[in-house]
Amino acid sequence: MTTIAIDAMGGDHGPGTILPGLEILLGARSDLSFRLYGDEAKVEAVIADLPRLKRASTVHHTDVAVAMDEKPSQALRSGRYKSSMWQAIEATKTHEADVAVSAGNTGALMAMATFCLRTMANIDRPAIGAIWPTLKGEAIVLDVGATIGADAVQLVDFAILGAAMARALFGKECPTVGLLNVGTEDIKGQEEVKEAGRILRERRLSTFHYSGFVEGTDIGQGVTDVVVTEGFAGNIALKTAEGTAKQLGSYLREAMQSSMMSKIGYLFARDAFRQLREKMDPARANGGVFLGLNGLVVKSHGGADAEAFSAAVALAADLAKGNLQHRIHDDLDRFHADRIPAPGDEDTEASSFARERSQTPEPSPKGQTGKKK
Template sequence: MDSKTAIRIALDVMGGDHGPDVILAGADIALERHPDIQFSLFGREADVRPILERFPRVAERSTFRHCDVAIRMDDKPSQALRQGRNKSSMWLAIEAVKTGEAQVAVSAGNTGALMAMAKFCLRTMANIERPAIAAIWPTIRGESIVLDVGATIGADAQQLLDLSVMGAAMARALFHIERPTVGLLNIGVEEIKGQDEIREAGRLLKEGEIPNLDYRGFVEGTDLGKGTVDVVVTEGFTGNIALKTAEGTARQIASYLRAAMTRTWLARLGYILAKSAFDRLRDKMDPRKVNGGVFLGLNGVVIKSHGSSDAEGTAAAIDVAYAMAANGLLTKIETDLSEVYARMAVSSANVPPQAQDEAVS
């Protein structure tokens, strides 16, 4: 494919628990699915070159840049930013997005460091105070998007509205839904329940006629797995707890199943007879298939892969990166946010000064 139409992805090859072995193997799997990908690879040459030779297809579709610094998984964000700015594989991958060399960056490195570097290098979009991390969430009816799952703690009504717009734009890019359904995560579906910020955000979404999304009101924790809406919006503290709880529950269920299937000879026989059903269940619960948290609200797209991911999980994160770049996520978010804030400005201008004073008081 012509290089002008290819999707170029910047890879932090040193990121994650396993480094170049897994990252390059995942890149090779991703190339099978998307032959038009090109990679900009960043890492220590002595570590990367010998492994890259085992993946000639990746080598052929890549440029490589040596860097002296690799951010450790236990580095504090401030320390990583101070020591890794302008010279680490993580920073250079993000910077490639800033300069236009790549459309999207992928790293399995330290989450806090990645967010700090991405925010410092790319800056937040106009009117966006805080970036967010959006996760792809497996549900009974398919997949949903949940955000924020840990970028920032707390959010006011306007920030929750911004998250709704950005999450809906991601759903449009990833799921090709014209008007994704959106719900605010709350302790109940009744409008009188929840914190003031959530209730006010619900009012803004309900009365604001926000373009390109279909607001469906409050949703509860049980709705996450049901897939009641395409996009579930919450602040980072609650979202991160929900994410970790779901991951832990999936491991717990898998452990129960393994124990039950090997307990007796009759159970083993039952497993053999129902193996295809168990295989489908295992595939549905496989966290590698939904790997790839998307940083939203920045002037560039960054994907966070799980640090413990294997090659298949890394490939899944690259799949998400490819979809975000190919379907114009950044442009969708910028357009939608611009329209929302333009409508808000017009609405504010049409409100009499006396009414504005009464609303403030």
């Protein structure tokens, strides 16, 4: 049984959308139980009509709900310890829940999660992992907005986090990992990316295969299972892909409406268009996974409808069942302790990595989305 803590007050629509989303999911799987955090009266009013959820959940009253437009600092001041968001997160720390899901605002959620759970030992900064539909299935892209301007060591950490997520989710024991860059040659790109590439190439990691640099065009082609980048470029890549999909959807609708013949064609191909719409539906890939914290938190789109919210919760359940947190711990331990030095450079390699890390003891000075005031 997987227990999931739910911020019932998060999102643009609140409990009226969140809870029906859980009811939908319970129709498909019976291995889940929920801890619902929110305004008891509002939650009970909705849950009265949701028999499966009523059986599978406990309600935990909270007085404070974090608003969607609240700044992270405000949210921390007003909602720390007592908001539905905080308590859902905290349930993963106390092991009352295996994972927490919120559709609340990203900045506040990341600030609270970082404050409440703290980063794992050996991890400087958290990352948000996104599921990216590709021609071959799905890839994981990280970071999509938690850490602006990651350095080389943080990028290496992200590779470990992303690979663990791919192993937990895709069932591949040795997923491929690429570093996002502006070209595939070693000489190109940001210094941080080149340096991270050098570290990943030189280190022998059994938990993933480092495939070198990948470009923006490669993500959707599914060239690697995991694509690693810092949060600024990652967020822009993700949103640019969303924008492009929306734009092409508009073009397609316009083209199908352009003549009598195209309208007739549309009628014949209606089923195919429906399949296409489902394939392009952003709800399918709903859920940003906060990685590198001492607790697992999944962020749903704020505007998600019940169906889309249920997809984010299903993702959270899969990650918990796939033992994501344990995998990450194991992988980090292996990376930092059990590594096998290459013949002839036992010391050089290990000490050079230790040196790199010791040069970056502080979080990136460039700031963190949603954490700074």
